[in-house]
Amino acid sequence: MSRRDWLAMEEWLPDDVDSLLDLAASIKRGEVDGGLEKRVLAMVFMDPSLRTRASMETAMFLHGGHALCLEPGKGSWAMETELDVVMDGTTVEHIIEAARVLSRYADALAVRSFPKGTDWAVEREDRTIRHFAEFATVPVINLESSRRHPCQGLADAMTLRERLGETAGKRFVLQWAWHPKALPTAVPASAAIAAAHLGMEVVIARPQGYDLDPDDYTAVEALATARGGSMRVTDDLEGAIEGAHAVYPKSWGALGHFGQPEAERALREGKRDWRLTEERMATTADGKGFAMHCLPVRRNVEIDGAVLDGPQSAVIDQAENRLHVQRALLLELIGTSG
Ligand code: CP
Numbered sequence: 001m002s003r004r005d006w007l008a009m010e011e012w013l014p015d016d017v018d019s020l021l022d023l024a025a026s027i028k029r030g031e032v033d034g035g036l037e038k039r040v041l042a043m044v045f046m047d048p049s050l051r052t053r054a055s056m057e058t059a060m061f062l063h064g065g066h067a068l069c070l071e072p073g074k075g076s077w078a079m080e081t082e083l084d085v086v087m088d089g090t091t092v093e094h095i096i097e098a099a100r101v102l103s104r105y106a107d108a109l110a111v112r113s114f115p116k117g118t119d120w121a122v123e124r125e126d127r128t129i130r131h132f133a134e135f136a137t138v139p140v141i142n143l144e145s146s147r148r149h150p151c152q153g154l155a156d157a158m159t160l161r162e163r164l165g166e167t168a169g170k171r172f173v174l175q176w177a178w179h180p181k182a183l184p185t186a187v188p189a190s191a192a193i194a195a196a197h198l199g200m201e202v203v204i205a206r207p208q209g210y211d212l213d214p215d216d217y218t219a220v221e222a223l224a225t226a227r228g229g230s231m232r233v234t235d236d237l238e239g240a241i242e243g244a245h246a247v248y249p250k251s252w253g254a255l256g257h258f259g260q261p262e263a264e265r266a267l268r269e270g271k272r273d274w275r276l277t278e279e280r281m282a283t284t285a286d287g288k289g290f291a292m293h294c295l296p297v298r299r300n301v302e303i304d305g306a307v308l309d310g311p312q313s314a315v316i317d318q319a320e321n322r323l324h325v326q327r328a329l330l331l332e333l334i335g336t337s338g
């Protein structure tokens with residue numbers, strides 16, 4: 001079989017994503033052993049993590065393989081990500097050599113690299129993960145790039161399937177939330193794509209000025225429509241949550257002010273009420289809709305502590321499901337039985 005990368009959920013055939021979700025459910029039921037013996041996963045974390053790193057390492061261990069973790073600039077060389085640069089600054093190792101060398105040691109590479117620039121026109125090209133995929137000779141897994149967090153999206157889809165059974169036509173609300181910093185759009189875009197994959201009614205509730213990238217809307221709408229669902233964008237938060245089956249509060253920065261923290265902060269001012277509260281959760285479908293979040297979450301900023309600790313919270317299940325979906329993904333990409 002030819003090499004496959006996992007860079008964005010929508011780049012895989014929907015049937016193949018469904019197969020991953022089915023395999024993850026089987027793994028969670030304890031029905032799958034082994035399959036990664038003598039396999040090595042090389043992980044490059046350019047940014048911090050709790051869940052992604054811990055669940056990937058655990059996944060490899062549980063199936064008999066090994067994961068190694070590099071943190072460029074902290075024990076491994078600071079890495080250059082742009083092509084065609086004169087490397088006379090602080091970076092020492094280019095990702096071209098890094099990807100080629102790690103491909104000789106490992107059966108798959110996995111990379112986390114958040115946006116750092118000041119120009120969304122550049123960041124939206126998702127260059128770092130795409131360059132790794134270009135120069136690696138083994139499968140590349142996206143552990144959160146500028147544009148996508150497909151492992152999180154897969155865990156979100158698994159959680160929605162578990163909690164709802166039939167997902168088609170049920171309402172998934174991606175709720176913009178206030179946060180003291182302008183955060184990336186990779187998680188919210190990937191969550192909306194996951195819900196679209198499940199044929200849900202995807203509602204994106206955000207204040208004016210906080211639209212996702214137009215290509216993200218196109219991807220969500222195309223996938224939702226193809227799968228029997230829909231997408232709409234609104235600034236009516238109460239109307240979106242009323243009757244919803246799942247609410248996913250998540251903060252992201254205004255792309256129109258990307259790299260302009262002062263202007264972005266001014267736009268964000270006065271929007272602290274964009275928070276998931278118990279009162280809002282009470283208006284969900286039969287008062288029993290559930291709250292999602294990728295974590296880490298700022299308590300009483302994005303979501304009230306009472307919601308996080310209450311019976312309608314799915315956030316710990318979501319985090320657990322990271323492990324199961326990544327076990328499925330690794331078996332699919334580099335499993336010894338393939
Ligand atoms: N959700 C998620 O990716 O968590 P970490 O940033 O801790 O890996």
